[in-house]
């Protein structure tokens with residue numbers, strides 16, 4: 001693990017999933033299943049053969065009836081042949097069915113593993129800046145939900161659809177051979193059922209969108225109610241919050257009832273038309289007519305009675321599989337969108353950072369998130385080894401963006417960032433993260449032991465080194481007071497306050513021992529006692545390193561060696577605290593304001 005892994009992704013951003021470069025035809029499921037296409041095809045063929053075999057016993061029974069009711073008396077040989085054929089088909093169906101299942105499940109296991117590896121490999125190469133709260137949600141959804149949807153499609157739905165298509169087709173071919181007129185009549189429920197199904201599903205996309213919209217409103221109202229309950233109660237607005245939830249729930253219930261009412265007639269009619277008894281009734285009624293009119297032999301009715309329901313029965317199942325296929329295609333598109341996030345280009349022949357690894361130079365640097373609005377412009381700034389440089393400026397002036405360009409969270413739009421004289425784009429990512437550590441406001445602690453959290457950036461560090469770092473970060477005593485000391489697990493028996501978490505992340509950065517450290521002013525939320533401890537921890541961290549500090553309160557950086565004042569993405573002023581006060585410009589005004597406010 002590297003220092004980069006210490007990154008926090010605090011800011012909510014609009015750039016969740018960059019629009020994938022749209023090729024002429026969006027790659028879909030077909031491309032994703034390429035590695036298992038052979039096995040999947042074999043499984044589908046086996047399932048198709050199993051579906052044919054599943055119809056053969058019915059056909060054999062019909063032939064058995066024909067042999068037993070033959071005009072010249074029962075044909076024993078033919079009857080036995082039919083019976084054995086039925087038994088053979090049943091056994092073959094069982095074997096083929098099992099083979100198909102085994103094949104798809106094996107293929108599916110490889111498919112999921114391959115997809116997860118592809119995702120992990122790809123996400124390991126996308127810019128760190130891409131990882132925001134929103135994109136984390138997308139990654140979670142793709143890695144868990146979408147892959148699970150595709151699992152269902154590959155392992156189950158593909159076979160269900162094959163059986164649902166091939167079995168009735170087999171029956172239909174046989175029935176057409178027996179009596180094509182009765183066979184066409186047997187298709188009638190299918191036509192009627194399909195008509196009603198289409199009606200029941202009309203406006204499907206719009207209805208689905210409204211369904212999710214309505215459901216989303218209920219979810220938001222619940223989340224708002226739960227998250228904001230303390231504020232809402234404190235302001236005595238409980239009934240208002242409940243009303244928002246009640247309104248959302250009511251409107252969902254009205255929509256749902258209307259929707260069900262409007263589709264019930266059509267879907268019930270479809271279910272009725274496609275039901276087994278309806279098919280049976282039709283087969284016997286038409287069959288009776290045909291026999292009494294002398295248009296068909298009575299024995300020819302047997303296959304229609306046996307196989308008629310098989311033709312229509314599978315259509316309802318197909319309609320449900322249709323939903324699964326739609327879901328699978330949607331998931332495939334989501335995964336593709338993730339795989340299409342442009343990776344950060346890596347140098348083919350990386351260069352190690354130069355001798356003076358603590359020197360950071362930003363030269364002629366501009367940056368834009370969306371390619372339209374420039375968030376940083378014409379930045380020239382040098383961070384000298386062993387010094388502290390502070391970035392100050394109004395909210396939104398670009399401090400965090402600038403700081404994050406040093407460890408190459410993104411590539412600059414123009415200009416360069418050099419560490420030890422080497423362009424960060426030419427440094428191999430692992431080397432770069434050994435060179436730069438960062439501590440951000442909301443440190444991410446992993447749900448593992450305190451010890452492993454500290455040695456994240458140097459997994460091979462021994463216990464003495466870990467404890468030394470914890471001492472220097474003024475957190476050792478707090479750790480030893482935990483139930484299992486350094487072996488306590490974060491979130492289980494180690495629940496730390498904001499300031500304590502901060503000091504733990506400082507210990508982590510100390511142990512990682514990178515010459516350059518980027519720091520988001522760490523003390524803004526800590527209580528005075530904790531703040532003093534964090535400040536001491538930071539001083540330990542600063543010794544001998546190049547520090548870039550994002551400062552929100554000027555008091556904490558008045559002793560910095562260099563202060564750069566950002567305004568609208570440009571460096572408006574820079575110098576020491578005293579120099580900037582003498583300049584009597586933006587910094588001096590901010591200083592006067594904060595002093596007045598008591599910051």
Ligand SMILES: Nc1ncnc2c1ncn2[C@@H]1O[C@H](COP(=O)(O)OP(=O)(O)OP(=O)(O)O)[C@@H](O)[C@H]1O
Nearest residue numbers: 011013014015369375394395396397398399400401
């Ligand atoms: N990931 C992002 N995608 C798009 N725009 C962003 C992103 N992060 C920040 N911005 C925009 O870039 C500009 C600079 O933001 P930045 O967070 O760097 O400012 P800041 O000075 O650090 O602000 P603050 O003090 O509030 O943290 C803002 O207009 C912000 O909305």
